[in-house]
Amino acid sequence: MRRPLLAYALPVLIGVLLAIVLLNTFPQLLGPPQSSPPEPPPAVEAPSELNQPASRATPEVRQAEPLSRMQGPVSYSEAVEKAAPAVVNIYSSRVVALEEHPMMSDPFFRQFFGDDVPSQQRFLSSLGSGVIVSEDGYVLTNHHVIDGADEIQVALRDGRETLAQVIGTDPESDLAVLRIDLEDLPVITLYDTEDVAVGDIAMAIGNPFGVGQTVTMGIISATGRTHLGLSAYEDFIQTDAAINPGNSGGALINAEGALVGINTAIFSRSGGSQGVGFAIPTRLAHSILDDLVTQGRVIRGWLGIEAQEITPELAASFGLQAPRGVVISGVVRDGPAARAGLRPGDVLLEVDGRPILDARVAMSDIAAIQPGATLPLTVVRSGDKLSIELEVGERPPPQLRQPER
Structure with a gap:
């Protein structure tokens, strides 16, 4: 029985040994090898400016920062609401003597009138605007608004009205300071006009043509305007915000509701606004206000x-x-x-x-x-x-x- 088993075992053993030798010699006979992650290529040092050829050097470029665009507001109502209560309407009146008719100097004709001689006087009234600049009741306006007035009435936006006292005037800058005696007055904030720039938003608040308080908008068109022939001392802010008769003495404000100037004059061929208006800068107006209040005159x-x-x-x-x-x-x-x-x-x-x-x-x-x-x-x-x-x-x-x- 052993002989037949030995006869089969010997060929099997030789076959197994032969298979081991073949597999060691040709491993791919077992199938495709299991993939392994490839090794990264050796790092290559980037060439520096020192070892690059001069003709291939990367140019130095200034990279601009991303634009920071501030979205403009869709309304300036907050700025107007902040400033408008401090802008007042000014009504001035004066008595003007009329030239007497030559016939009235003749006693023969005067006897027919007795004591009922027709009055030789009449009242002239004008309107303008002003700005309340202190809780003490000081109001800035233009000299030409109240020049020669016998009575000056100031009307606030909240409906209050009162007579004003003239503290002082300065014809050479066309500014005047009034005072009103009322409680809880709204006061405007003053802005340093050294920081005003061409292109800034500007709004004019006043009483054009006597229609009531009105707001118009534009930009600052120029600063430091002189040689206009409007006054002896000129340093005007120019704006295209519509300024019309009655706006004189009113406020020119910025987008935050602060006062940048006192509206004073316009250039016009028709008498209406043509986009060339002028305002006295706040810095000059404040200086004149101080002189008129403390000294009673402007010291120059x-x-x-x-x-x-x-x-x-x-x-x-x-x-x-x-x-x-x-x-x-x-x-x-x-x-x-x-x-x-x-x-x-x-x-x-x-x-x-x-x-x-x-x-x-x-x-x-x-x-x-x-x-x-x-x-x-x-x-x-x-x-x-x-x-x-x-x-x-x-x-x-x-x-x-x-x-x-």
């Missing part, structure tokens, strides 16, 4: 001269290389300039070391100097350049500053 520096801008022809006649400075055409007797020895015909080139490029700007700069201060001047007289020191005086009323020519 003054040289006591009348000046004329230099044209190229005048510059050539005075031997100047460029048309800069101003020609002194008149000197006020016993004024600061006269005491310092200035004469008509002198050319004023510099004030306090600063060249005069614009006569009106120079006049405003001098007005800001405290009276009594010593001011160095540079003048040209008969072709010679002179240095003169002058003690600044206080600018008197117009009737007291007539120059000698």
Whole structure:
């Protein structure tokens, strides 16, 4: 029995050994090998600017930040509601004497009227606007709104009305300060006009044509406008917010409801708004308000001269290389300039070391100097350049500053 088993076992053993040898030699005979994650390729260091060819260097570019766009509001009602209660309507009236008819001076005709002689007076009324700027009842408005008025009535938006007292006026800036005696007054917030920029939203609040309080909107079109011939001291904010008769003295506010200016004038060929309106900046108005309330007048520096801008022809006649400075055409007797020895015909080139490029700007700069201060001047007289020191005086009323020519 063992022999037949041995006869079968030997071939099986040889087959198993042969299979082991084949599998070790050719493992793929068992099927595809199990996949394993591929090894990452060796890291390659990015070339730096130092080892790159000059012609392939990456240019340095300034990358702009994403635009930050602030969405404009769909309504300015909050700003208006904040400012409008402090904007008042001003009604001024004055008695005007009419010219008497020549017949009334004849006793023969007067006897027919007895004591019932027709009145030779009538009332004239005008309207404007104003802005309450303090809880004490001070109101800013324009000088021309209340000029010559015998009675001034102020009407608030809440329906209250009262008579106003004139604290002071400044015709040279066209500003006036009134005072009203009422309790719980709404007060507007003042904005520093140094921060006002062209393109800012602006709204004008006033009483145009007497229709009642009205709001118009536009932008700040320009700042520092001068040479308009509207007043002696000009530094206007220009706006295209509609300003019409009756808006004078009203408020020009920004998008937050703060006061940036007192509406004063318009340029118009028809009498209505054409998108060119002017307002006195808050900073100037606040300065004049302080002077009128505390001093009773506006205190300005003054040289006591009348000046004329230099044209190229005048510059050539005075031997100047460029048309800069101003020609002194008149000197006020016993004024600061006269005491310092200035004469008509002198050319004023510099004030306090600063060249005069614009006569009106120079006049405003001098007005800001405290009276009594010593001011160095540079003048040209008969072709010679002179240095003169002058003690600044206080600018008197117009009737007291007539120059000698």
